[in-house]
Amino acid sequence: MHTKRFLALSLCFCAAPLFADEGMWTFDNPPVKQLEAKYGFTPTKEWLDHVRLASVRFNNGGSGSFVSAHGLVLTNHHIALEELQKDSTEAHDYVKNGFYAPSEDQELKSPDLEVNVLMSLEDVTARVADAVKGAKTPEREFAARKAVIAEIERESEKKTGLRSEVVTLYKGGEYWLYRYKKYTDVRIVFAPEEQIAYFGGDPDNFTYPRYDLDMALFRIYENGKPIESKDYLKWNPKGAGEGELVFVSGNPGSTQRLDTVAQLVTERDVLLPNVLSLLRNRIAVLNEYSALGAEQTREGIEHRLEMENSRKALEGESEGLRDNSVMSKKQKEEDEFRAKVDGNPEWKAAYGGAWDALAEAEKKMASRAKEFYFHGLDSDLADFARTIVEYVAEIKKPDGERLPGYHEAQLASLKFRLASPAPIYKALEIARITGAIELDRAEMGSDDRMVKMVLDGKTPNEAATELVNGTRLEDPEVRKKLMEGGEAAVAASSDAMIVLARKLDPMRREFTKWMEDNVRSVGQRAGEQLGKARFAAYGKTTYPDATFTLRLSYGQVKGYPMNGTEAPYKTTLYGLYDRAASFDFAPPFNLPSRFLEERNKLDLATPMDFVTTDDITGGNSGSPVINRNAELVGLIFDGNIESLVGDFVYDESKNRAVAVHTAVMTEAMKKLYGAGKLVDELMEGDK
């Protein structure tokens, strides 16, 4: 019964926003007041620096952390999945069977993973403002801002050798230069079977109670040797207790908590319906392909899981936006904010027009949204072709005038990606391209420019087959030669994919330019005005929307009301076996054989997963959960279903981050996977 009272109490906290465990805070502006008031804890500069330097970002959209002095990085299995798949062959299916390298020489290099560590943060708002000052139109402002940002990044990269990125925070209220140390020699050390990492599959995705061992360990090398560092998180196999204060340090991808109501309405009525149509179609194509056999399933699984993941998340978002209480809360906040701005003549003159400007830009975007979503070929080969065709043209321009993705500071990562030896499955490519063209035609009609150019009288399947069979871009060497050959080589190429990319290039450029001029530039200017207006009206009391950059969240380990009863703060290995047996071990609730055969080795009361009130979102996958002593107590891998609306609002009463408990990682590595040596390395720091 005490838990009920506990929950009632937390609802009270919820009504007092100062005390809610809300926010994805930048490391320059941690929620010191909130932590002091609610938890009596004040993070020191050393604590913050240590946590930041122990945190990593993966270039494929995930987070992670250093967990040993010898470069071990912990992240989710689903972040490692793509690499496991690329390292697999028909003979060695590491996705299905897991992977463990008992010695360093058995560790496998990832073809294209890159890991970034945030080394420094610098406020460059003034410099960006200076460069933009005096621009008469949003288009000129946009160009000037783009130019100065590219300049800042290039200068920094040259000066420090670090990957340098200017981050737009508070919708342009602030600009910060983030510098990263970049590691590209990333080797897989340990991963369990996908079936236990993603136990419960698509149905259990985004839900809790949960029973997933969604972990993987990489080792970071530099100059052929594991890196040595003091900035790693000590492994605490006991985990965190109920009610304990815990932090999450990771890279939340994107949120829209500062969006205007007009933007949310476009999201709800235009963007989400289109992207959901896209995802449902793409998933159907992959399901059809997987039905052909085990090998086809293996080839398509990573891509399919990613899209199923997105679909469920976006369906939750869509439902959240259709909830009138969410929308009316947003409307009320906006009305108050706008009244405050309009009530001050100076603010009104500087920022008051932003809402209407945004609403107008949203209307324009809606008018061409279908092109944005359906003019894609869902193909790795087509992406290579497009990148090569654009690359050879862009690098001839001054940095500030290039298309996004082709700035000097981004080129190393781009080249690394194009040099990847990861296998391309041609039959899968044909299936995906066929599906994409069919969808484009269904959504936009046979007269659509893109449809006509791609089909050119053929059926979608004929066109896709010709394209895939007529290209050699699956070979990294071919890609490299074309890039090095420049415009001349690309213009001379008769590779089918390159030919098509050349044909599509003008249309794509027109669309990008139109979006920049009519939507993005207006949006940036208005967003910046709103960001400044917010600082003027409320001060820097809040956190910026997520930008896939390092953030600190805080909260406590805590259950929540669910399904008429209470979800516990943790689950145990007992529950894993219950859920499997409850579905008679039918997929996706089947267990890897070692879990069936060696069950008696396990202490079934071992905590498996747990939930916290920390405010996270997609991109936080793989983030460490740490206690006050900056010890690792868990590994973020999901949010609960109630957190999906978190893109727009945070509700402490039900929003939960879901993490793997350190206890089950320790128990499984030691007792089921024979990876005691690895556990010893992780525990070294505890001595």
Place this chain on the structure above:
Amino acid sequence: MHTKRFLALSLCFCAAPLFADEGMWTFDNPPVKQLEAKYGFTPTKEWLDHVRLASVRFNNGGSGSFVSAHGLVLTNHHIALEELQKDSTEAHDYVKNGFYAPSEDQELKSPDLEVNVLMSLEDVTARVADAVKGAKTPEREFAARKAVIAEIERESEKKTGLRSEVVTLYKGGEYWLYRYKKYTDVRIVFAPEEQIAYFGGDPDNFTYPRYDLDMALFRIYENGKPIESKDYLKWNPKGAGEGELVFVSGNPGSTQRLDTVAQLVTERDVLLPNVLSLLRNRIAVLNEYSALGAEQTREGIEHRLEMENSRKALEGESEGLRDNSVMSKKQKEEDEFRAKVDGNPEWKAAYGGAWDALAEAEKKMASRAKEFYFHGLDSDLADFARTIVEYVAEIKKPDGERLPGYHEAQLASLKFRLASPAPIYKALEIARITGAIELDRAEMGSDDRMVKMVLDGKTPNEAATELVNGTRLEDPEVRKKLMEGGEAAVAASSDAMIVLARKLDPMRREFTKWMEDNVRSVGQRAGEQLGKARFAAYGKTTYPDATFTLRLSYGQVKGYPMNGTEAPYKTTLYGLYDRAASFDFAPPFNLPSRFLEERNKLDLATPMDFVTTDDITGGNSGSPVINRNAELVGLIFDGNIESLVGDFVYDESKNRAVAVHTAVMTEAMKKLYGAGKLVDELMEGDK
């Protein structure tokens, strides 16, 4: 994945009402067409008779079934709880520790349990209609109907010696005479600890996935010996598989699926808010009393659980009624029905006025609803006093003119109840009466008639203490003497409770008469008109609302979408340990010591609870779940949270009955409770 498709399919079924697993069918009108069409199964007359005769009704509001040739009756622990409590002493707490009688002479007699078996059903609609014909006003019609019903019951009782009840079905569209064999020698044989029967307590109540061993076994005696019978259900320890057709035979208490919209609105806006206020207050009183110690907790627990159970159920109902989609579905159905009736001049003349008449009666009821709810003393002693005072006056009248509850056919049960030697806890009585008066005063003011009469210048606690200390009605002998002494003895009594009951008697009679004249009589006439109108418009294609009489439900073992994922069709013992360990074994998620100490004896993959689409409601507690061969595969003990709105609508996609699996009952009795002998008796029928 297949489960998802399966669910999608069932949603289709849902749209075609003919195929939904809906209905609590009377045994004279089983859903033969539906069973044939959806499951290819046709129950024979023998099958139906056997199931009916193996089913029992408990006089405390539950159901059960014969499960051995020697009179063993299986029901829920929560149906047996009151008796376990009455049989308990400070030295032997059977609620806390469980009970098992390894031999017949150790079986304990229940002080006041009565078990009924439905021996026959007879349509008496014509006779009731005849008697009522020609009555000019609803009041006269009401009196005439009451009289003929009492006459039918009395005649039948005299002729057959069986308990005879006329049941109003289809709101008066039909009247049936149900005859019961009555057993009053009911002995407790086996019950586990309450903690495992009601594992998860109030939070898990009405939810699923669930992990309760909510079972008890009684043995029925006649003439001092266990009864012998062929009509018992064979015990099938394997239970039922996913998707299997299963039936529930039991006594659903009441539903309001045929109510008019006006009635539902009163329910939502007047009745439910009042009864919820009452329940919350009563529960608070009991919680305060329980806080005094373990003995007080024991005394009050059964009453508290009952009320917590009601509260959660009614809160669910209340929420259901506040769901616009439920109400608008109802409104649409009513509009169609009314249009059909109004479209036929003959029907319109006979039935067309019923809706407005009901709406008018509802308004009147609302005007005095608070008296109905808050003029009660929440006291067993006060109930005895009221019954005695009314009894001595009523039995002097002709049967047809008596207050409900005092008809000849009801007297044996009434006397049995008043003769119960079950202990009365006086301190608990004082606490409950004090709370009831305080609530009455808070809801109706100090000038309320009842408040004034009971308090008479004293504080609620003083008044309650004087009443309880001034009565000897806790003694069955005292009650018996007063009843036998008739009006003279009651008039002469100075027993404080009797004195108060005499004082309150005129007020209560006035209220009962007013309700009969203004609400019940109008409601009965109009209800009957609607019942007939429904037959005229749609034929006898549906089932009547529940009336705590025997019904047959059908459906299949099947999970459902829940919390963003899927609830499995069954749970296992693994899950019991998971839920306990997830809450660190804190109450109400603690386990009896034998479950902790002897865990290794158990096969943890044993199915524990399971769900079916059978349409049930309160009163079905303890009902058997049977397969096509009429073998026992489970024991109903609850519905899921989504089924609470089932009072008004049935939704096959999410509405589920929750049952204990025969496998876990077998496993636990044999391995944990040393009750192998009992298991042998249950399995006899399988040989």
